[in-house]
Amino acid sequence: MPSATIAVPGPAPHAVPDGREAAVNRAEWLERYRQVRAETERRAAPLSPEDQTIQSMPDASPIKWHRAHTTWFFEQFLLRPNLADYRPFDERFAYLFNSYYVSAGPRHERPKRGLITRPTAHEVGLYRKHVDAAVERLIGEAGAETLARLAPVLAIGLNHEQQHQELILTDILHAFAENPTAPAYDPAWRFPARADGRGAYVAVPAGLRRIGHEGEGFSFDNEGPAHEVLLRPVRLAEALVTNREWLAFMQDGGYRTPMLWLADGWATAQAERWEAPGYWRVVDGVWHQMTLGGLRAVDPDAPVCHVSYYEADAFARWAGKHLPTEAEWEVAARLKLVDDAFGVVWQWTRSAYAPYPSYRAAEGALGEYNGKFMVNQMVLRGSSLATPTGHARATYRNFFYPPHRWQFTGVRLAEYP
Numbered sequence: 001m002p003s004a005t006i007a008v009p010g011p012a013p014h015a016v017p018d019g020r021e022a023a024v025n026r027a028e029w030l031e032r033y034r035q036v037r038a039e040t041e042r043r044a045a046p047l048s049p050e051d052q053t054i055q056s057m058p059d060a061s062p063i064k065w066h067r068a069h070t071t072w073f074f075e076q077f078l079l080r081p082n083l084a085d086y087r088p089f090d091e092r093f094a095y096l097f098n099s100y101y102v103s104a105g106p107r108h109e110r111p112k113r114g115l116i117t118r119p120t121a122h123e124v125g126l127y128r129k130h131v132d133a134a135v136e137r138l139i140g141e142a143g144a145e146t147l148a149r150l151a152p153v154l155a156i157g158l159n160h161e162q163q164h165q166e167l168i169l170t171d172i173l174h175a176f177a178e179n180p181t182a183p184a185y186d187p188a189w190r191f192p193a194r195a196d197g198r199g200a201y202v203a204v205p206a207g208l209r210r211i212g213h214e215g216e217g218f219s220f221d222n223e224g225p226a227h228e229v230l231l232r233p234v235r236l237a238e239a240l241v242t243n244r245e246w247l248a249f250m251q252d253g254g255y256r257t258p259m260l261w262l263a264d265g266w267a268t269a270q271a272e273r274w275e276a277p278g279y280w281r282v283v284d285g286v287w288h289q290m291t292l293g294g295l296r297a298v299d300p301d302a303p304v305c306h307v308s309y310y311e312a313d314a315f316a317r318w319a320g321k322h323l324p325t326e327a328e329w330e331v332a333a334r335l336k337l338v339d340d341a342f343g344v345v346w347q348w349t350r351s352a353y354a355p356y357p358s359y360r361a362a363e364g365a366l367g368e369y370n371g372k373f374m375v376n377q378m379v380l381r382g383s384s385l386a387t388p389t390g391h392a393r394a395t396y397r398n399f400f401y402p403p404h405r406w407q408f409t410g411v412r413l414a415e416y417p
Contacts, residue, residue, distance in 0.1 A: 214226035
């Protein structure tokens with residue numbers, strides 16, 4: 001499958017290996033570890049210490065926290081159990097930088113992460129170097145059998161860090177959008193190249209189809225077990241919904257017509273006073289959008305971005321269409337029937353985030369990674385302009401609550417006979 005592209009210039013890490021690849025040599029593990037860790041620092045490099053401390057809403061986290069939390073993950077799950085003489089950089093950090101791993105111990109409240117002015121961004125950098133040196137020593141000294149045993153933890157730790165690399169961009173964009181001066185993360189940033197939308201719909205093969213991850217390569221536990229689903233006849237839009245189409249929805253009263261909306265969605269839209277996608281604002285009578293490159297006029301031909309599930313569902317209803325199920329999306333992506341499946345915007349599906357048949361969460365703290373969130377959220381598929389290279393695949397199941405729109409989320413439509 002094609003991999004996602006990163007929105008900001010510079011090198012990006014290779015795909016992280018499957019933890020079961022015991023044959024991967026030591027040097028390759030070291031190189032992959034270094035690449036992923038360096039990518040996090042590269043994304044944080046344009047940001048000042050002040051930028052890295054701010055938390056603009058409870059759902060976002062300070063950039064400094066992302067850098068420290070991903071480091072704590074390796075310290076907690078790789079170093080403490082496996083490196084006998086390892087000494088933590090600071091014992092207090094386990095409390096500050098745990099996220100939701102209840103079985104790993106108590107943690108600082110998520111909405112108050114922006115109050116942690118100490119340790120400084122510089123000290124977090126020293127923490128990262130301390131843990132990096134220990135991880136590299138562990139990889140370098142481990143025997144072949146030990147390295148094979150550690151490989152799954154390394155793999156999930158690196159993929160976990162890649163998830164936070166995406167959050168670094170989504171969270172700082174939200175913070176900058178709250179700033180009246182509309183600062184740019186990268187003034188040279190441009191929307192990634194995308195396929196020319198032809199406005200056509202393509203048929204997805206109906207019948208019994210197999211979805212979910214199986215075989216080689218890394219996957220998160222929520223991507224399996226692979227199983228069969230029965231698809232009814234459906235056609236998916238080749239192209240993503242554009243800003244031009246969304247402007248037509250707005251001009252036709254889309255945000256003022258309650259019959260288009262789910263009840264919870266209408267209540268949210270009214271309470272939040274939504275009248276356009278997230279980060280849109282009118283400047284001198286023209287719609288502008290806050291981007292990683294700063295405040296820019298809305299490009300009518302670009303895919304719409306920063307819309308919630310509620311908005312996506314209302315738009316589909318207005319267009320006389322539907323949102324696809326995640327199974328329909330996965331089959332279409334596997335067969336390469338649709339454009340821009342990866343690397344532009346995550347695409348809402350109408351599938352609730354729930355376990356696949358026979359799914360069981362892993363034992364221990366790492367079992368808290370995905371399974372305990374399988375309620376009240378909706379599945380997104382694909383990847384976005386902020387997803388690191390090598391982190392996207394057809395089986396990937398992202399999930400967010402229906403009102404959320406600070407992520408790079410967009411829309412692909414479906415129609416049924």
